[in-house]
Amino acid sequence: MAEVLDNDTLARDKPSTEKDISDELDLKIQKYLRGEGGNLEVLTDKKLKGQLSVREELYSKSAKVAAKADKWLVPSEGGYLEAEGIEKTWRIKQEAIAKEVDILSSRNQYDIVLPELGPYALQFTSSGRYMALGGRKGHLGIVDLMNMNLIKEFQVRETVRDVTFLHNELFFAAAQKKYTYIYDRHGTELHCLKEHGPVLRLQFLKNHFLLASINKFGQLHYQDVTTGAMVGNFRTGLGRTDVMQVNPFNGVVALGHSGGTVTMWKPTSSAPLVKMLCHHGPVSALAFHSNGHLMATAGKDKKIKLWDLRKYEVFQTLHGHANTLDFSQKGLLAYGTGSSIQVLGDLSGSQNYSRYMTHSMVKGYQISKLMFRPYEDVLGIGHSMGWSSILIPGSGEPNFDTWVANPFETSKQRREKEVRSLLDKLPPETIMLDPSKIGTVKPAQKEKKPKKEREADIDAAVEAAKDIKMKKKTKGRSKPSKKVKKMKEAIEKVKRPFLEEKMKEEAISRKKRKISEEVSLPKSLKRFAGKKLAI
Amino acid sequence: MKVKVISRSADEFTRERSNDLQRVFRNYDPSIRSQEKAVEYVRALNAAKLDKIFARPFIGAMDGHIDAISCMAKNPNHLKGIFSGSMDGDIRLWDISSRRTVCQFPGHQGAVRGLAVSTDGQILVSCGTDCSVRLWNVPVAAPMELGGSTENSAEPISVYVWKNAFWGVDHEWGGERFATVGAQVDIWNHNRSQPIQSFEWGSDSVISVRFNPGEPDLLATSASDRSITLYDLRQSSPVRKMIMMTKTNSLSWNPREPLNFTAANEDGNCYSYDARKLDEAKCVHKDHVSAVMDIDYSPTGREFVTGSYDRTVRIFQYNGGHSREIYHTKRMQRVFCVKFSCDASYVISGSDDTNLRLWKANASEQLGVVLPRERKKHDYHEALKNRYKYLPEVKRIVRHRHLPKPIFKATSLMRAMADARKRKDERRKAHSAPGSIKTKPLRTRRIIKEVE
Numbered sequence: 001m002a003e004v005l006d007n008d009t010l011a012r013d014k015p016s017t018e019k020d021i022s023d024e025l026d027l028k029i030q031k032y033l034r035g036e037g038g039n040l041e042v043l044t045d046k047k048l049k050g051q052l053s054v055r056e057e058l059y060s061k062s063a064k065v066a067a068k069a070d071k072w073l074v075p076s077e078g079g080y081l082e083a084e085g086i087e088k089t090w091r092i093k094q095e096a097i098a099k100e101v102d103i104l105s106s107r108n109q110y111d112i113v114l115p116e117l118g119p120y121a122l123q124f125t126s127s128g129r130y131m132a133l134g135g136r137k138g139h140l141g142i143v144d145l146m147n148m149n150l151i152k153e154f155q156v157r158e159t160v161r162d163v164t165f166l167h168n169e170l171f172f173a174a175a176q177k178k179y180t181y182i183y184d185r186h187g188t189e190l191h192c193l194k195e196h197g198p199v200l201r202l203q204f205l206k207n208h209f210l211l212a213s214i215n216k217f218g219q220l221h222y223q224d225v226t227t228g229a230m231v232g233n234f235r236t237g238l239g240r241t242d243v244m245q246v247n248p249f250n251g252v253v254a255l256g257h258s259g260g261t262v263t264m265w266k267p268t269s270s271a272p273l274v275k276m277l278c279h280h281g282p283v284s285a286l287a288f289h290s291n292g293h294l295m296a297t298a299g300k301d302k303k304i305k306l307w308d309l310r311k312y313e314v315f316q317t318l319h320g321h322a323n324t325l326d327f328s329q330k331g332l333l334a335y336g337t338g339s340s341i342q343v344l345g346d347l348s349g350s351q352n353y354s355r356y357m358t359h360s361m362v363k364g365y366q367i368s369k370l371m372f373r374p375y376e377d378v379l380g381i382g383h384s385m386g387w388s389s390i391l392i393p394g395s396g397e398p399n400f401d402t403w404v405a406n407p408f409e410t411s412k413q414r415r416e417k418e419v420r421s422l423l424d425k426l427p428p429e430t431i432m433l434d435p436s437k438i439g440t441v442k443p444a445q446k447e448k449k450p451k452k453e454r455e456a457d458i459d460a461a462v463e464a465a466k467d468i469k470m471k472k473k474t475k476g477r478s479k480p481s482k483k484v485k486k487m488k489e490a491i492e493k494v495k496r497p498f499l500e501e502k503m504k505e506e507a508i509s510r511k512k513r514k515i516s517e518e519v520s521l522p523k524s525l526k527r528f529a530g531k532k533l534a535i
Numbered sequence: 536m537k538v539k540v541i542s543r544s545a546d547e548f549t550r551e552r553s554n555d556l557q558r559v560f561r562n563y564d565p566s567i568r569s570q571e572k573a574v575e576y577v578r579a580l581n582a583a584k585l586d587k588i589f590a591r592p593f594i595g596a597m598d599g600h601i602d603a604i605s606c607m608a609k610n611p612n613h614l615k616g617i618f619s620g621s622m623d624g625d626i627r628l629w630d631i632s633s634r635r636t637v638c639q640f641p642g643h644q645g646a647v648r649g650l651a652v653s654t655d656g657q658i659l660v661s662c663g664t665d666c667s668v669r670l671w672n673v674p675v676a677a678p679m680e681l682g683g684s685t686e687n688s689a690e691p692i693s694v695y696v697w698k699n700a701f702w703g704v705d706h707e708w709g710g711e712r713f714a715t716v717g718a719q720v721d722i723w724n725h726n727r728s729q730p731i732q733s734f735e736w737g738s739d740s741v742i743s744v745r746f747n748p749g750e751p752d753l754l755a756t757s758a759s760d761r762s763i764t765l766y767d768l769r770q771s772s773p774v775r776k777m778i779m780m781t782k783t784n785s786l787s788w789n790p791r792e793p794l795n796f797t798a799a800n801e802d803g804n805c806y807s808y809d810a811r812k813l814d815e816a817k818c819v820h821k822d823h824v825s826a827v828m829d830i831d832y833s834p835t836g837r838e839f840v841t842g843s844y845d846r847t848v849r850i851f852q853y854n855g856g857h858s859r860e861i862y863h864t865k866r867m868q869r870v871f872c873v874k875f876s877c878d879a880s881y882v883i884s885g886s887d888d889t890n891l892r893l894w895k896a897n898a899s900e901q902l903g904v905v906l907p908r909e910r911k912k913h914d915y916h917e918a919l920k921n922r923y924k925y926l927p928e929v930k931r932i933v934r935h936r937h938l939p940k941p942i943f944k945a946t947s948l949m950r951a952m953a954d955a956r957k958r959k960d961e962r963r964k965a966h967s968a969p970g971s972i973k974t975k976p977l978r979t980r981r982i983i984k985e986v987e
Contacts, residue, residue: 034565066563075547075560079540087536097538105542146545207570248569290566329567377540393540399562406560408548413557423581430573438572439923 021071028067033059035436078330079377079393081357090355097391107148108378111388114139119368120382121162125169126206127405128374128396132172133387134163140174142185145373146407154187161242164202166211166225167421168414173211175199180213182225195230196221200242205251208426210267212253214244220253222267222428231428232267243283247309249292251431256283262297267428274433276312278305287325287333296333298322304335306353315351318344326379328372328395332356334379336367341381343392359390375400375407448505458498465494579923582916583932585899592862592898594881597634597891600625604885606649606703607872610673612656614877619885620647626661628674631881631893638674639688643667649704651713658692658725660713662701668715669694670725695728697721702742708751712768716741716756722768734766736773743785747810749793755810757783761983763798765810776986777813779806785829789853791836797853799827799841802981803949805851813985816978820851822858824945833875833896840882840896842870845942848884850896861936862894 037056043049081097083089098106114120117135124131130151133141138160141153158177165172166182171190173182180199182191197215204211210231211223218239222232236255243256252273253265260279263272279299287296295307298321306316320342322335333344333353345356361367361383369382373389376396381388400406406413430438449457470486472478550557565571602623610616616637620626624643627636645664652659652673659671669691699718706713711725718740721730739760747753752768763783764776781801789795789807795817797807805820805827825845832839838859840850846867849858868887875882875896882894895902901909923929938946964972 032563032565034571069561069563074562076541076543077539080537082537084536092536092538096536097540100536100538101540102542104544105540207574251570290569292569375541391540393538396541397562397564397567398541399564400560401562401564401567402557402559404562404567407543408545410557424574424577426570426573426577430570430576435570436572438576439926 025064025067025071028070029060029063032063032066032070034063074399076398078398079396081393090358092357094359094390097393101391105377105391108145108376108389109391112386114386115384118382118386119366119384120387121160121369122371122380122382122387123164123172124371124373124380125165125405126374127400127407127409128376128378129407129409130165130169131373131380132163132165133382134160134174136160138176140183140187142169142172152185152187156181161200162202164204164211166204167206167209168418170414173202173204175202175213180211191228193223195233196223200240201244203244203246203253205246205253205431206421207424208251208428208431209422210428212244212246212267214241214255216240220255220265224428226422226425232270234265234270236263236265236272238263241283243286245286245288247288247292247295248290249288250433250435251426252433254286254288254295256286256297258282260299260301262286262295264433266431268431274312278307279303285322285325285335287327289327289331290329291331294327294331296325296327296335298325298335306333306351308351316353318353323367324370326370326372328379328392329374329397330395332372332392332395334370334372334392336370336381339363339365339367339383341367341370341379341390343379343395345394357392361388372396374405454498454502458495461494461498462491465490575919576923576926576929578916579919579926579929580932582920583929585916586920587899587932587935589901590898592860592895593864594893594895595634596866597629597636597893598889599627599629599636600889600891602646602889603869603871603887604889604891605646605871607874607883607885607891608650608652608659609874609877609883610652610656611654611877612652613673616673617874617876617883617891618650618652618659619872619891620650620661620663621889622646624663624665626650626659626671629891631876631883634893637687640669640671640691641688642669642691642694645700648700648702649715651704651706653706653711653713653725654709658706660704660706662704662715664700666698666700667694667696668701668704668723693728695723697730702740703744705744705746705754707746708748710751714744714746714754716744720744720754720756720766732768734773736764736776737762743783745786745788745796747788747793748790749788753810755786755788755796757786757798763808763813765813775813777808778983778986780981780983784827787830787832787839789832789836789839790834792853795853797830797832797839799830800981801826803827803843803845804981805830805839805841806978806981807853814979814982816982818854819856819977820858821856822849822851822861823847824942824949828870829872831874833879834877835879838896840873840875840884842873842884842886844869845945846870846886846939847942848873848882848894850882860898861938861942862898863939863942864892865939866890867892 040049040052081089094109098109117137117139119136121134122131129146131143131145136159138156138158140156140160142151144151156176160174160176162175163172170185171182173180178198180193180196181189184190196213197217197219199213199215201214209224209226211225213221218236220234220236224231238257238259241255241257245254247254255263260277260281260283262276262278262283264274265272278297279301281299281301283297283299285298293309295309298304302319302321304318304320304322305314308315321337323337325335327333331346335342339361341359343357344353346353366384367381371380372395373380377391377393379390379392470483548558600621602621604619605622606620608618615631617629617631618626624645624647626640626647628638630637643663643665647661647663649662657673659673662668670693671689671691674689701715701717704713704715713723715721715723720734720741722732723730737760739758741756741758744754744756754766755763757763759782761782762776762778765774767774783798783800786796786798794810795807796810797805799805803823803825806816807818808816823843823845825843827841827843829842830839836853838850838852840848842848846863846869848862848870850860851858866888870884870886872885880896882896884892924933960974
């Protein structure tokens with residue numbers, strides 16, 4: 001996504017020379033190639049080599065065509081906000097933006113004040129055209145944001161904790177006091193999902209048609225909304241939580257727990273795929289970047305951390321509370337706490353998120369939910385006094401694809417799309433941490449290194465540990481005896497993984513030997529197998 | 536401050552009038568499509584399933600003969616016509632599109648054993664066990680307007696009676712010569728009442744003959760002494776002979792690689808040979824459980840069809856060890872002759888139950904006019920299936936064929952026998968002096984010797 005932002009800045013600087021254009025095209029081709037091609041030189045099978053090289057050529061050709069189409073044929077350019085002189089982008093107020101933009105866009109700035117029924121949860125459809133609203137006190141509604149038309153609102157007279165659209169705007173699910181209900185566009189109750197229990201958060205996996213929920217008892221449920229089958233029902237065992245987010249890249253559900261851990265789940269395994277300690281204190285919010293490599297977590301320990309999900313490492317830590325987090329399609333990160341909203345952006349393109357925009361609501365408004373509207377430069381805000389919407393230039397993807405998500409969809413197209421998406425419905429097994437694994441070959445098992453090499457490895461690691469310089473510390477912590485002790489500890493730490501590996505191997509071989517011993521013994525002696533023989 | 540936000544007016548993105556087409560906008564960015572590979576896999580799976588749903592290869596049977604079909608010939612000059620000869624001496628010309636007899640050629644006293652059409656499509660040559668060769672004028676393709684009820688019959692141009700019964704005939708590519716086989720190989724000319732050349736090698740009768748499509752003077756025959764012989768008409772004696780363990784019932788040259796031919800063998804396998812190198816088969820095509828009776832190459836040269844005594848028709852890739860397709864019906868009996876149509880899209884089989892059957896060469900292909908969008912969709916599905924063909928689920932669905940119970944049982948029995956034989960050989964090898972037992976590959980195992 002970083003390079004996408006890059007491209008946009010390039011485009012604005014008016015690439016005049018041919019070289020600039022070709023550089024830009026190269027960047028785009030990289031994006032459309034979806035990774036490097038395989039190394040065909042190592043292949044010995046000539047026939048296979050020929051076939052694969054033909055295929056590689058095809059891939060590169062289609063990437064080139066897509067890049068060219070992207071460069072020249074897309075109808076609209078992305079939004080941006082640039083400061084001039086001593087201005088700072090984060091000091092620019094919504095009123096100032098409203099003066100500069102066209103009337104159509106300035107209509108996207110509004111506050112709807114409904115003080116009795118808040119705080120509000122909100123959710124957009126994937127095309128960004130419709131919004132579902134759920135007021136805590138039982139107010140449910142659907143709004144058509146294109147012509148600002150309230151399609152339906154009704155009062156369920158019990159607590160509503162979350163709402164989510166199903167595969168299109170015709171159906172939405174609401175997590176209410178006791179059960180979860182599915183309503184249609186006219187507010188008719190279609191289903192009551194009793195099995196989910198008192199649900200705190202709902203998420204819909206639109207590729208899989210799965211409705212995921214986490215309830216008060218920390219149980220995670222997956223229900224297939226096409227067949228009604230309960231696909232998965234897992235106890236997290238980590239207590240009550242209302243922090244839940246689906247990774248749009250691979251469909252894995254992440255939960256943030258009060259112990260500071262984040263766990264990731266798939267519907268086909270009862271144990272979490274990943275369990276990572278993110279914060280010293282409860283996790284308060286979670287968000288995923290759409291490219292799947294980036295996760296943002298916020299904790300009650302007054303920290304917001306950005307994680308690289310390829311390495312499971314923090315690459316940036318920010319200070320601040322956040323009740324809610326959200327990534328936009330172009331990679332801006334919004335977080336809200338109390339009545340203020342911060343929007344961060346990766347402006348330099350080097351994975352360094354810095355302040356991009358800020359916004360303060362009227363004092364006393366408590367923000368409960370932030371969500372960027374897809375394909376628009378708009379941030380939706382659900383808060384204790386209703387809901388609002390502000391402009392965040394450069395947050396949305398400017399070009400939609402009619403076959404993916406179409407804001408101007410007619411009812412006929414919607415019907416067509418429903419059928420198509422049902423045909424392409426993915427089975428729950430396709431949810432995995434790395435979705436590009438499908439259709440690839442399992443890598444060959446690692447060969448055991450010979451003993452000598454292994455010892456050399458240990459020696460090298462020990463030498464490397466010895467070379468590390470100790471920091472000079474005060475108050476007697478740098479005494480020679482302490483230094484020696486520390487060095488010893490460091491060496492032990494380096495050696496440990498090697499020793500553990502060795503122990504594991506030994507355990508396996510011991511087990512094997514035991515089995516073979518048992519087999520070789522005559523039947524009458526078998527009961528003595530495994531016991532040490534006393535001679 | 537410079538600021539721009541996305542703003543879309545509905546006029547630009549929707550159609551102007553209700554009879555316009557809806558506007559389509561594309562964005563090929565991979566980041567707005569998640570889990571592309573999984574989606575592709577599911578589509579490939581669906582494509583494979585759809586293929587199975589639409590696999591209806593049988594188009595129809597052509598009924599009319601009153602005895603088993605013994606031979607067929609396709610008209611190289613006319614796509615819809617096919618000739619068939621039966622055991623009672625009846626020869627018929629069929630119109631494939633209406634599946635009716637166009638014309639009958641009466642005259643043979645015994646079984647018709649061979650039919651061939653000249654390359655220009657004018658002359659039909661037939662021969663049979665009544666020791667006669669008959670030449671017929673092929674009627675011009677028009678009489679369908681008269682209706683199927685009036686089957687007109689033709690008179691032979693000439694009848695040549697010879698010394699022995701005939702087993703097969705084939706016409707030269709682009710010339711006037713044709714070859715008949717029986718007790719010997721005779722080369723005839725349209726205008727001569729006696730063969731212009733005769734070949735003999737051994738005393739057993741020759742049962743099939745095929746001219747090489749690339750080299751008009753070259754022909755291959757198979758004989759009941761289990762041999763395959765190559766002849767060059769420019770020489771006075773046969774060129775080369777190869778003897779196998781079992782008889783070759785029929786053979787066919789690959790029209791695109793005319794130096795290769797495939798032999799349909801009595802042991803249920805087909806063997807592809809390079810005519811220059813007869814000591815080893817290029818490929819062994821296994822799958823039939825009984826003698827393969829006839830074989831014919833597709834004009835594309837990429838696949839061939841075989842008919843077998845086990846009552847099935849199979850289609851093989853020219854280089855594939857196992858069949859791509861198996862066709863069978865409850866009523867189809869022993870298949871004696873098969874032909875690929877001249878446009879490579881149909882297969883015709885003639886069997887013991889007096890019927891000709893018409894099959895699609897590609898079981899799930901859509902017949903009739905295919906619109907460009909449909910064509911694109913089919914191509915996409917093909918590409919998907921090809922890409923994910925190695926994944927177990929897709930592979931299972933694509934490979935699955937329903938087999939008649941006798942075939943299924945015979946297959947498993949034959950597999951068990953082959954496994955047992957293999958096991959025994961391995962044990963024998965393990966218990967004898969190293970190097971004293973050599974296992975020959977199947978490509979050479981069935982060949983006894985090659986004679987120059």
